[in-house]
Amino acid sequence: xxxxxxxxxxxxxxxxxxxxxxxxxxxxxxxxxxxxxxxxxxxxxxxxxxxxxxxxxxxxxxxxxxxxxxxxxxxxxxxxxxxxxxxxxxxxxxxxxxxxxxxxxxxxxxxxxxxxxxxxxxxxxxxxxxxxxxxxxxxxxxxxxxxxxxxxxxxxxxxxxxxxxxxxxxxxxxxxxxxxxxxxxxxxxxxxxxxxxxxxxxxxxxxxxxxxxxxxxxxxxxxxxxxxxxxxxxxxxxxxxxxxxxxxxxxxxxxxxxxxxxxxxxxxxxxxxxxxxxxxxxxxxxxxxxxxxxxxxxxxxxxxxxxxxxxxxxxxxxxxxxxxxxxxxxxxxxxxxxxxxxxxxxxxx
Numbered sequence: 001x002x003x004x005x006x007x008x009x010x011x012x013x014x015x016x017x018x019x020x021x022x023x024x025x026x027x028x029x030x031x032x033x034x035x036x037x038x039x040x041x042x043x044x045x046x047x048x049x050x051x052x053x054x055x056x057x058x059x060x061x062x063x064x065x066x067x068x069x070x071x072x073x074x075x076x077x078x079x080x081x082x083x084x085x086x087x088x089x090x091x092x093x094x095x096x097x098x099x100x101x102x103x104x105x106x107x108x109x110x111x112x113x114x115x116x117x118x119x120x121x122x123x124x125x126x127x128x129x130x131x132x133x134x135x136x137x138x139x140x141x142x143x144x145x146x147x148x149x150x151x152x153x154x155x156x157x158x159x160x161x162x163x164x165x166x167x168x169x170x171x172x173x174x175x176x177x178x179x180x181x182x183x184x185x186x187x188x189x190x191x192x193x194x195x196x197x198x199x200x201x202x203x204x205x206x207x208x209x210x211x212x213x214x215x216x217x218x219x220x221x222x223x224x225x226x227x228x229x230x231x232x233x234x235x236x237x238x239x240x241x242x243x244x245x246x247x248x249x250x251x252x253x254x255x256x257x258x259x260x261x262x263x264x265x266x267x268x269x270x271x272x273x274x275x276x277x278x279x280x281x282x283x284x285x286x287x288x289x290x291x292x293x294x295x296x297x298x299x300x301x302x303x304x305x306x307x308x309x310x311x312x313x314x315x316x317x318x319x320x321x322x323x324x325x326x327x328x329x330x331x332x333x334x335x336x337x338x339x340x341x342x343x344x345x346x347x348x349x
Contacts, residue, residue, distance in 0.1 A: 023049070023084055025074050028091055033068045043072060043086060051084040058088065071095060098127025101168065108158045109175055117146040122154075122172075129166045131156075137171035155179075183215040188252060195247045199259065201240060204233045211245060211259055220245065224260035227267055237261070272302035273338050281332045281348050286323050294323050296331055296345050304343025306331060311347040322347070 023029075023045075031051070035042035040054040041064065053072065055061045072086035073094060079085045104110060112124040112131050120135030133156060136142060143149065157178070160169035191197075199211035199218060208221040225236045237243060249258035266274070276282070276298075287303065288295035293311070297303040306329075308319045323329055331345035 023074055023077070025077060028071055028073045028094060029086075030069065030071055031086075033064065033066050036064060036066055042083075045072065045084075045086070049084075051086045052079060052081065053086055053088060094127050096127070097125075098129065101126040101129035101166075102163070104158050104161065104168065106158055106161060109155060110158070110170075111153055111155050112170075113153045114149050114151060116150060120146055122146060122149060126168065129168050131168045131170060133170050133172055137173050140173055140176075180215055187214045187216045188255075191247060191250060191257065193247055193250050196264070197245055197247060197259070198242060199245055200242045201237050204237070204239050206233070209233055209237060209239075211243075213245075213257070213259075216257070218245075218247075218257040218259050220259045220261065224248065224258070224262050226262055227265060267341075268301060269303075269341055270338055272298070272300045273304075273336050273341060273343055275300060276302055276333050276336055276343065278333050278336060281330055284329055284331050284345075286325055286327045286329060289320055289323075289325055292319070294319050296329065298331075302343055304333075304336070304345050306345040306347060310334060310345065 029045040031043050031045040033041045034044045034050065038055070040052055040057070043051045043053050045051050051072065051074070058064055070088055071091040072088050073090040074084055075087045075090065076085035100110075110126070112126065114122045114124055116123045118132070122131075122133040122138060124131040133154075135146065137159070138146065138149075154172050155175050156170035156172045157175040158168055159171050159174065161167075162169075197213045199213040201209050202212045202217065203210045208219060208225075211218045211220050220237075222230055222233055225233065228236075230236055243261060244264055245259035245261050246263040247257060248260045248263060249256075251257075282298045282300075284296040284298040286294050287297045290305075293305050293307040295303055296306050306319075306323070308317075308322070311319060311322045330348040332348055333343060334346045335344040336342065
């Protein structure tokens with residue numbers, strides 16, 4: 001059977017116009033499906049008052065039947081056919097939101113999107129409930145222009161609840177402080193010396209930078225940023241960027257943490273030793289004479305010990321008889337330890 005309305009079944013526009021004075025956009029009503037068409041259904045919202053629901057307003061339009069009852073919300077006072085247009089989807093969402101609001105208690109946390117402002121505070125809706133965040137409960141220190149927050153989503157905690165008037169008073173600031181305290185407790189319970197952490201550069205100073213790690217401010221001194229001598233902190237790190245750091249000092253009583261980025265980098269000395277090949281000969285210079293040998297510094301910056309036993313087989317000779325201070329010599333790498341930054345040389349004759 002074709003349920004599509006025929007031309008002679010058009011609605012009485014005078015009656016419809018009277019309906020518009022009684023029904024407004026956003027109102028919610030109970031009703032019943034009276035006619036099902038391909039493009040939607042005719043829905044009775046009381047007496048002789050019918051409305052239209054587009055088929056795409058339903059998730060399972062095929063299973064919808066004449067006689068089905070549910071709630072709807074008015075979306076248009078008059079569509080192309082001169083009928084009130086309503087939505088089941090919006091009504092379902094409002095009912096669900098109202099149920100969620102009814103579950104809230106003092107101290108409950110919830111999220112909301114700011115829809116407007118009043119008296120410097122923020123307002124929103126949760127189903128049939130009105131949400132209000134007073135001006136001094138938005139941020140620590142307040143906010144200059146609350147209207148700029150319209151459309152943004154926030155987390156808040158319930159501070160007052162009036163179920164009779166369906167009003168929720170909430171605080172964004174209080175929840176922010178609670179979250180901050182929780183994060184700080186987690187931080188101090190998990191931090192320890194030599195731990196590798198990720199942090200964001202919060203503020204750069206002439207002598208270093210404040211680094212935010214899990215919501216806690218730590219300090220990075222300029223001397224712990226790089227092995228290179230820096231004139232400016234900005235030459236190595238950028239504000240707002242995230243880096244890895246190593247915890248080098250910790251004072252739980254004073255709530256202070258010192259970080260180092262340099263500790264995670266390979267030192268020039270270690271890199272120079274890393275580049276050396278055991279068994280290969282290199283040019284170097286005698287930079288120090290010791291009782292049992294000499295310190296040789298290679299052209300690549302690596303330095304190590306030329307023990308007298310590796311310089312001559314003559315046990316009677318002294319090292320100063322074999323090599324002289326500032327003399328250029330050729331040595332072979334006998335052994336190296338990158339971790340201890342030690343190199344052992346043998347003299348190439």
